[in-house]
Amino acid sequence: MPAGAAPALDVKGLRIVFRTRGGEVHAVSDVSFALAPGELLGVVGESGSGKSVTMMSLLGLLPSPPAEIRGGQVLFEGVDLLRAPPDHLRAVRGGRIGFVFQDPMTSLNPVFTVGFQLVEPLRRHLGLSRAAARARAADLLDLVGIPDARRRLDDYPHQFSGGMRQRVMIAIALSCDPKVLIADEPTTALDVTIQAQILELVRDLRKRLGMAIVWITHDLGVIAGIADRVMVMYGGQVVEMADVGRLFGAPRHPYTQALLRTVPSLRGARAARLRTIEGQPPILRAAPTACPFRGRCTMAVARCAAENPLRRAVAEGHEVACHRAEDTALPEIARA
Numbered sequence: 001m002p003a004g005a006a007p008a009l010d011v012k013g014l015r016i017v018f019r020t021r022g023g024e025v026h027a028v029s030d031v032s033f034a035l036a037p038g039e040l041l042g043v044v045g046e047s048g049s050g051k052s053v054t055m056m057s058l059l060g061l062l063p064s065p066p067a068e069i070r071g072g073q074v075l076f077e078g079v080d081l082l083r084a085p086p087d088h089l090r091a092v093r094g095g096r097i098g099f100v101f102q103d104p105m106t107s108l109n110p111v112f113t114v115g116f117q118l119v120e121p122l123r124r125h126l127g128l129s130r131a132a133a134r135a136r137a138a139d140l141l142d143l144v145g146i147p148d149a150r151r152r153l154d155d156y157p158h159q160f161s162g163g164m165r166q167r168v169m170i171a172i173a174l175s176c177d178p179k180v181l182i183a184d185e186p187t188t189a190l191d192v193t194i195q196a197q198i199l200e201l202v203r204d205l206r207k208r209l210g211m212a213i214v215w216i217t218h219d220l221g222v223i224a225g226i227a228d229r230v231m232v233m234y235g236g237q238v239v240e241m242a243d244v245g246r247l248f249g250a251p252r253h254p255y256t257q258a259l260l261r262t263v264p265s266l267r268g269a270r271a272a273r274l275r276t277i278e279g280q281p282p283i284l285r286a287a288p289t290a291c292p293f294r295g296r297c298t299m300a301v302a303r304c305a306a307e308n309p310l311r312r313a314v315a316e317g318h319e320v321a322c323h324r325a326e327d328t329a330l331p332e333i334a335r336a
Contacts, residue, residue, distance in 0.1 A: 007034040007075070008212040009058070009097075009180050014072035015287075016050075016057055016236075019065055026284040027053050028236045031072075032311075035180065040206060040213045042227030042244070044220060044259070048281045050236040051216045052102075055182050057082075059093045076180070095125040098173030100166075100183040107169055108157040114141075114168050115153030118175060125176045140171040144201060163194035167201065174205065182214045187222065199226055220263055224248055229317075232256050235282050235292025238311060242318040252320045254297045291323070299324050 016028035028050045035041055043051050056062050058074050058081060074081040077096065081089060093099070101107040109117060118137035122128050128136065134153065141149035144167040157165055166186055173181055183202070187195040203226060206213060217223060223230055223244065230247045232240040232255065240253040251257045258277045279296035291297070294304040303323050311321040 005036060008037045008039070009035040009214075010073075010075040011054075011058070012073040012075070014054060014057065014074070015070040016053055016062070017068050017070050019068060023285050026236060026287050027067075028057070029284070029288055031233075031236070031238055033231055033238065033241065035212050035214060037179075037212055038206075038210050039228050040215060040226055042223035042230045043214060043216045043233060044218060044223055044230060045233035046218065046277075046281055049233040051233050052184050053236075054233070055099075055184060055214060055216060058182070059097060059099060060089050061093075061099070091125065094121050094173075095176045096179050098176070098178035098181045100169050100173045100181065100186045102185040102188055108165060110157055113154050113156055114160070118153070118168075118172055121172065121175050136175070137171075140175055141168070143174070143205070144168070144171045145197075146171075161194075162190055163197060166190060166194075166198055170198075170201065170205075174209070177209070178211055180212045180214070182216070184216045185218070187219075188217070195222075202226065220248075220259060232259070235288065236284060237288070237292065237321060238319075239293065239321045240319065241311070242315075246315070246318050250318075252314055252318070252325045253293075253322045254299050254324075255293045258296075291321075299327065 011034070012032050014028055014031040015026075018025040018027050031050070031054050033041070043055070045051050053062065057067070057069060060081070069082055072082065076092065079088065081092065084092075108114070115134060115137055118140060119130065119133040122133035122136055123130065137153055138150040141152060146152055146164060146167055157168070160168060169186070187198050190198065199222065202213070215223070215227065227244045229241070229243050231238055232247070232253065234255045240247065240251065240256045247256065248260065251260055261275050262277060264274060277296060282292045282295070284292065288308045290306065290308055291300070291304040294300040297304070301324065307323070309321045309323045311319045312325070314320050314325050
């Protein structure tokens with residue numbers, strides 16, 4: 001983030017617990033990050049790493065119970081959203097912060113037209129008349145590349161393809177000119193061609209509107225093509241944070257390195273087999289007191305079982321939570 005620039009979104013020490021019949025699950029532990037104005041932050045990690053839970057908690061979208069926020073701050077425009085009154089949070093949600101969910105078919109209400117679902121936030125957040133809101137809704141559909149936008153306002157979600165429904169979700173998220181857009185794996189259920197169209201759309205909208213974006217995904221190829229900076233999560237924690245070039249060129253956490261080794265390659269001997277990360281992600285029944293990756297890590301030492309590593313800077317703009325971050329810089333380890 002440029003020196004002196006105020007973050008568009010500043011998350012500090014976020015901790016989230018789920019209460020279940022089997023006991024507590026510490027889903028997010030001490031997550032902190034700052035999103036710069038206009039930045040695209042990629043958030044990656046396996047399923048269960050805490051990516052979606054972290055981002056949904058920022059806008060009060062987690063059901064409580066079973067979710068319980070045990071600590072932290074989410075600062076947006078000078079207000080801590082975790083402690084904001086419900087009216088303020090409702091004004092921010094869908095207004096100043098837009099959210100694109102993973103599955104557009106379940107996120108869009110099947111019994112209301114697309115136009116109604118676009119007009120509602122415009123009237124609620126911007127106070128537009130019905131006619132003005134409908135005109136803006138048509139402009140938004142046109143902005144995200146839906147042909148014959150004015151006529152299609154009266155269509156229902158099932159009359160749109162998967163890619164078009166995702167475009168509608170993006171239009172809804174953009175409807176009130178948000179300062180921040182959070183996209184939760186918005187291309188996962190789409191075929192490769194439609195994915196490419198959505199990614200190109202996001203690049204174009206970001207350039208035109210200048211908003212900051214958090215892009216949650218498990219697809220490293222997507223992140224390599226669109227992100228400025230990458231946050232890697234594992235076991236409910238941030239294990240590595242760096243700009244996209246440094247993270248892909250010189251990863252320092254063993255988990256990040258393992259993720260990159262699983263990316264399919266068509267070069268040389270690697271083309272013959274797909275690599276995996278042995279073992280399973282942890283289920284954290286208590287706040288972590290040891291490195292959550294140690295059971296799957298080939299570099300683990302005794303200290304890893306005794307002490308949970310703190311995130312620390314290993315280079316300018318590059319932070320890693322690993323006791324052996326300096327050892328992992330060796331080329332034969334990082335690229336094996």
